[in-house]
Amino acid sequence: MNDASQIHSESPVSGEVGIVRYQDFLCEEEFRFESGETIPSFQLRYETYGKLNREKSNAILICHALSGDHHSAGVYSLQDRKPGWWNQMIGPGKPIDTNRFYVVSSNCLGGCQGSTGPTSINPKTGEPYRLSFPLPTIRDMVAAQAKLMDHLGVDRLFCVIGGSMGGMQTLQWAIDFPDRVESIIALATTPRQNDQAIAFNAVGRTAILQDPGWQNGEYATGNGPNVGLSVARMMAHITYVSEEGLEEKFGRARRLLDSEQTLEEIEFEVESYLRYQGRVFVSRFDPITYIYFTKALDRFDLYGPSGELEETFAKVSARSLVIGFTSDWLFPPEHNRRVAAALLRAGKDASYAEVDMKFGHDSFLLDSEELSLFIRNFLIER
Amino acid sequence: MNDASQIHSESPVSGEVGIVRYQDFLCEEEFRFESGETIPSFQLRYETYGKLNREKSNAILICHALSGDHHSAGVYSLQDRKPGWWNQMIGPGKPIDTNRFYVVSSNCLGGCQGSTGPTSINPKTGEPYRLSFPLPTIRDMVAAQAKLMDHLGVDRLFCVIGGSMGGMQTLQWAIDFPDRVESIIALATTPRQNDQAIAFNAVGRTAILQDPGWQNGEYATGNGPNVGLSVARMMAHITYVSEEGLEEKFGRARRLLDSEQTLEEIEFEVESYLRYQGRVFVSRFDPITYIYFTKALDRFDLYGPSGELEETFAKVSARSLVIGFTSDWLFPPEHNRRVAAALLRAGKDASYAEVDMKFGHDSFLLDSEELSLFIRNFLIER
Known part of the structure; x- marks a missing residue:
């Protein structure tokens, strides 16, 4: 399946994704959470920008942060004052180039913006789940996205990209689906939530x-x-x-x-x-x-029982770029360096880049020539 | 007046202040706040440790932080599990040596621990002040403490010492009462509250x-x-x-x-x-x-209209020690360095010390040999 039909005003001249619509994917299989709890079915809301190529080798998945959503690029109408949250990064000719890539921007399981979560109706009772909805983990979010990829006919992602909670999902993708992920870019993230x-x-x-x-x-x-x-x-x-x-x-x-x-x-x-x-x-x-x-977020901990991060990364096959931001004190540069260092110790193809921006953790959401260049170049080299 | 009578079990052997009692000072004059508002009288709760000498030249004032109080050393009874908040720093033979100094530990105007504040009865109405109590500034707190010093017969303080909000009071003392302050030690403080x-x-x-x-x-x-x-x-x-x-x-x-x-x-x-x-x-x-x-705290800003800190410090005559703590991210070392640097630019006798402790802003409340040494040595040299 190809959702490129929803891209209307993509123009190489303007360099903008243009007007987009979201789609809803309904997975009618039972979904089993890491906790063992199940729900009979689930829906994920998502958007796509660009076209899946014949070889189905050009798909990029964008994972959002805690309060983000699936609307990462484009506008819903020409009257929209605000485009998607990463619009400066995604579009024709932009670092995540929709002339080259088929970009899928997925909402998270457990959310409240169109994907199945606590506010959704439990089909078994006809009432909203509320607290009866199982607590999702980062791994659960990724497992649900994998079902979306199945649905879209994407066996293997060229890249998974995300910052903050999205960075956690990105790392989890590389760990849980080593055969389905060719590369990852994890930004402003951490291998485990610290006590602060x-x-x-x-x-x-x-x-x-x-x-x-x-x-x-x-x-x-x-x-x-x-x-x-x-x-x-x-x-x-x-x-x-x-x-x-x-x-x-x-x-x-x-x-x-x-x-x-x-x-x-x-x-x-x-x-x-x-x-x-x-x-x-x-x-x-x-x-x-x-x-x-x-x-x-709090339960996210890639260290595992051995206390060795490289052990968790042993199965990873993706080429990795980890990006830290100098002024980020929530997930400081050191946390991001630890990820890259452990990937290298595990013998993986990994690099670390640090962007000098002064706006803290949210710097990854802001416009930066340096950040754009890091992402563009990582996606060009193959 | 000398409150040394309240020190009961001061012992050079144990090195402890021992059992103490608090005192209440009632100032029956009208007090005018910086805002222009007045209250007909006020009370400050305080404790003293050590004896005021004949020359009345050995008094040290301790200023507390936001949630601190006047009980900075000693215990109220031998059953007390916790001594005052700076007990490791104050006592016979300790850095703030009660064998040498007459230590006054004052509660703040506007507080809720025995000094007059919003929960106190307004003598004009017989009801608690609550929101009708004027908003005190750091300058108001210091002005009230100056009345306490008058009452105790202390014309000139050998030193004013405080951390955090207490550090702000310490700086304000040196600015507002240059003739009454011989030296100050300001710890983990800032010349103005920043936006964070x-x-x-x-x-x-x-x-x-x-x-x-x-x-x-x-x-x-x-x-x-x-x-x-x-x-x-x-x-x-x-x-x-x-x-x-x-x-x-x-x-x-x-x-x-x-x-x-x-x-x-x-x-x-x-x-x-x-x-x-x-x-x-x-x-x-x-x-x-x-x-x-x-x-x-939020309104505290020593920069004044000119934007030059040294202008505010022009009147200061006190010898000053400013102490920052490496892991303090509320009032980071840089804020404390700025204070010392401005004092030096204003031609004052000032020094800056940085203590490498990992427990953040509250490090100043913790036991540290290095911190003790800085304070002890500053109080010895004259």
Whole structure:
């Protein structure tokens, strides 16, 4: 199957993917989670850009981060103000060149943006799963994506690419499906969630679980633990940026100089910015999925029982590029270097690149000539 | 006045301050805040260790951090399991040597641990101040402490010492009372709160202000926005430690391996630790004071209108030691270096020391031979 039909205004001149539509893949087989729990079927939402070639050898899978989605490039209409989250990276003539590659951008199992997750209807009961939905792991997300690849007729991916939680999926693809992955690019990621990152997630979950609106997950849609979710997001957002980036953006700028202001009012611009981040997130994300995905992150640990990362990587056959960002303090350069070093110790074809950007963990989402060049060149050499 | 009478079991052999009692100083003059608002009188709680000498030249003032208090050394009874928060630093023969110095450890105006603050009764109304209490600044805290020094007969302090928010007070003392301060030691502090630190405080305040228990500050004691306050504290606590420190302490240790656990249960030890921090804090700290003190931190900015720190330091006459901690990412070494560098550019007698400790911002509260030596030597040389 080829979804290239959905690309309408792809133009080599503009270099833009143009107008896209998402697709839904329904897998009617039972899906067994790592925990052993099962669901009778599942759906994954995805988009594709570019065309699958005759040899079916030019497919690239894009994996999204915690709060990302399947809409990584293009626009849904010409009125759209914002294109997909990696639009500067994906398109005709761009580093992930849709003139050459068939790009599949997949949503994650357990999500709340069109793929089956806690807010979906359980076909066995006719009611939403809510907390009865099994906790997915990164491995489960990847296993579901593999079913999507089967459906699309892609036996072997030319490359799997992702940052942050998407980087974890990328590594898991190389480990779990060595025969199906020719190369990977993992950005701003980690071989295992450290205690600091677990701690931030734990506080976010506490804010949600202790919000009176939580109601053990039985809240009415849109009327759940909104305060808890927005607090969780505001805090997490700080971990996605950097001291220097915030300083440059805000520099202690104030909205109110009036000493008579009330406590509820916003004094510093950075406060206003964070509240906006929290508000927008609540309008588009489900609290149970937030808890589930942060749990998936926290449980991610490639070290395994031996404590040796290279043992986990023994089966990998993919050529690998790992990219760290200097100002990322959530998954710092050192975590990314560890991945590349372990791949090399395991005798794999791996390299590490470090991009000097000052906007913290989220740098991987931003425009950078250097980052573009690293990705473009890695995808050109074969 | 000399409060040395309260030191009971001071023993050069044990080297411990021993059993202490706190005192309350009532200032019956009107106090005018920087904002122009006034309160008719105020009380500061404090402790003293050691004896004021005849020349009244051996007094040291200890300023506490956001969640600290006046109990910095000694125990309240022999059954006490925990001595004051800087007990390893203060005592006979210790770096802040109570055989030589008269140590005054003062609580802060606006606090909730015995000094006048939002939970205190407004003598004009007979009701607690709550939100009608003026927002104190670091400068206000220092002005109130100066009244305490008047009361104790201390015209000139040999040294003012404090870390974090206490370090801000220490710098403010040197700026506002150049004639009354012979030397200062400022630890793990900053010349101004940066946007990242403001951002964390803003999230904490949002959690409190949006907790249904907030009730615009009119909550019954102990029955206020406890969830919000504990979330704020859990998050802030992460900023007081370090990635490496957490990793060493917990190393992803789990309490539950059972995949059948519910979401509310605690999986990782670091989660249990943070929840404990939140719980304990709620039992001893008032939400309004937490909001007030974080506001005081956020508004702290020594740069002033010119943007030149050395201009602010022009009036300083104190000899200064500024100490940064390598793993502190809340007020990183660089912030502390900036303070010392500006003092030097302003022609002052200043030095900077950096202590290599891995436990983050809170390192200044921990035992370290190197830190002890820096403080001991600075207080010996005259």
